[in-house]
Amino acid sequence: MNAVKIKDDVFWVGVNDYQTTxxxxxxxxxxxxxxYNAYVINxxxxxxxxxxxxxETDEYIEKxxxxxxxxxxxxxxxxxxxxxxSSGITELLANYPDMKIVGNKKxxxxxxxxxxxxxxxxxxxxxxxxxxxxxxxxFFMTPMVHWPESMVTYDITDxxxxxxxxxxxxxxxxxxxxxxxxxxxxxENPIRRYFACIVGKVAGQALKALEKLGDLEIGxxxxxxxxxxxxxxxxxxxxxxxxxxxxxxxxxxxAYGSMYGCTQKSAETLAIALKNEGVKxxxxxxxxxxxxxxxxxxxxxYKGLLMGAPAYYGKIFPKMANLLYKxxxxxxxxxxxxxFTDFSWSGGAEKNFNTFIxxxxxxxxxxxxxxxxxxxxxxxxxLNALAKKMAEELVx
Ligand code: FEO
Numbered sequence: 001m002n003a004v005k006i007k008d009d010v011f012w013v014g015v016n017d018y019q020t021t022x023x024x025x026x027x028x029x030x031x032x033x034x035x036y037n038a039y040v041i042n043x044x045x046x047x048x049x050x051x052x053x054x055x056e057t058d059e060y061i062e063k064x065x066x067x068x069x070x071x072x073x074x075x076x077x078x079x080x081x082x083x084x085x086s087s088g089i090t091e092l093l094a095n096y097p098d099m100k101i102v103g104n105k106k107x108x109x110x111x112x113x114x115x116x117x118x119x120x121x122x123x124x125x126x127x128x129x130x131x132x133x134x135x136x137x138x139f140f141m142t143p144m145v146h147w148p149e150s151m152v153t154y155d156i157t158d159x160x161x162x163x164x165x166x167x168x169x170x171x172x173x174x175x176x177x178x179x180x181x182x183x184x185x186x187x188e189n190p191i192r193r194y195f196a197c198i199v200g201k202v203a204g205q206a207l208k209a210l211e212k213l214g215d216l217e218i219g220x221x222x223x224x225x226x227x228x229x230x231x232x233x234x235x236x237x238x239x240x241x242x243x244x245x246x247x248x249x250x251x252x253x254x255a256y257g258s259m260y261g262c263t264q265k266s267a268e269t270l271a272i273a274l275k276n277e278g279v280k281x282x283x284x285x286x287x288x289x290x291x292x293x294x295x296x297x298x299x300x301x302y303k304g305l306l307m308g309a310p311a312y313y314g315k316i317f318p319k320m321a322n323l324l325y326k327x328x329x330x331x332x333x334x335x336x337x338x339x340f341t342d343f344s345w346s347g348g349a350e351k352n353f354n355t356f357i358x359x360x361x362x363x364x365x366x367x368x369x370x371x372x373x374x375x376x377x378x379x380x381x382x383l384n385a386l387a388k389k390m391a392e393e394l395v396x
Contacts, residue, residue, distance in 0.1 A: 003063040004177055007158045011040045013063035015056035016172035027197050027293045033172035036084055037224050039162060040067050044133025045074040049153055049162045050224055051088035060088055061095055077102040079164035080150045081110040085224050090115055106149035142209040144202045159219035166209060167236045169226030170194045180231035187227060193297035195243045200330035207244035246334040250394045251281030252304030255295050257288060257317035263308050263342040266375050266383055270306055273387030287319045292326055299332060304390050308340035311348025328360045336393040337362040338386050340369040365389050
């Protein structure tokens with residue numbers, strides 16, 4: 001894709017990444033890719049907002065040059081130092097060695113550590129402005145969304161918010177970067193999966209950031225990943241407020257691990273029982289087959305969560321332990337949660353579930369249902385009771 005005009009002097013110069021298989025070496029993006037958005041404001045002074053991941057810097061710099069020709073870049077504004085938005089800086093500096101780098105006091109130590117760059121720095125503070133000529137930019141600190149140095153840049157002139165990770169998404173837009181030229185339903189899950197996995201732990205800070213930016217008149221949102229919201233910024237704003245507030249909808253995620261099908265039978269019994277109880281949205285995930293990022297994304301959406309796992313050498317099935325680790329980090333403390341286990345010898349998974357309950361401070365709806373091997377009649381009754389309790393909790 002070539003550079004794309006957003007407003008008269010404002011252009012997208014980002015790149016799509018279809019090479020990386022795991023974002024942050026954890027989250028699968030091999031199916032749909034991810035975009036690293038960056039922007040140029042071609043004013044009396046030229047500002048580039050954000051760099052890109054260093055794998056695609058040639059394309060990024062070609063796009064910048066296609067806009068500004070022989071002019072130089074006066075400012076690089078680094079909203080966020082995570083290397084998916086900053087590692088292209090070395091190549092950009094090689095092309096524009098006199099370029100000033102705009103950041104805050106927390107930006108520059110990280111830049112020095114990562115890239116050994118510490119010259120031509122312009123340190124700004126919360127609320128400070130920078131004039132490019134026609135455009136005046138204003139900077140707002142949004143700490144911990146997603147890193148301590150994170151900030152956003154607001155173009156007062158054109159009412160554009162360059163929001164770095166906030167409002168970002170997995171899934172590289174294909175053919176067009178604009179919200180009004182894409183089916184937004186295609187982006188709902190990638191936006192939520194990105195939020196839950198990357199920002200979920202700091203949802204409270206994300207909400208504070210949204211409140212802080214609430215007084216700005218925002219015409220266009222230009223995030224560092226995903227679509228540019230020029231027609232319907234309210235769509236992603238509304239999604240972000242709901243996700244940051246941990247607002248859920250009625251429905252249940254059943255996440256289970258199963259080596260030989262016994263725990264799977266319990267999970268399926270629960271799914272059937274939930275349907276019989278009138279729960280329309282029930283999502284069943286085998287933690288061995290679905291990456292936890294997709295499971296976490298649906299957990300973030302639905303109020304109910306049932307987790308089941310067999311014992312494994314006296315502890316919990318390891319792939320479920322991985323999910324519990326992440327859920328403890330992001331705190332699903334607004335959910336109704338239940339558990340079921342399976343063992344043949346002396347138990348195991350319930351110990352890990354109990355530790356999870358204590359550490360994650362989840363709202364448990366019932367005792368753990370403990371099954372030995374294939375669920376028998378009594379077990380099925382206990383699982384049905386768990387499903388009934390969950391259905392009741394969803395409407396309370
Ligand atoms: Fe897209 Fe926190 O980096």
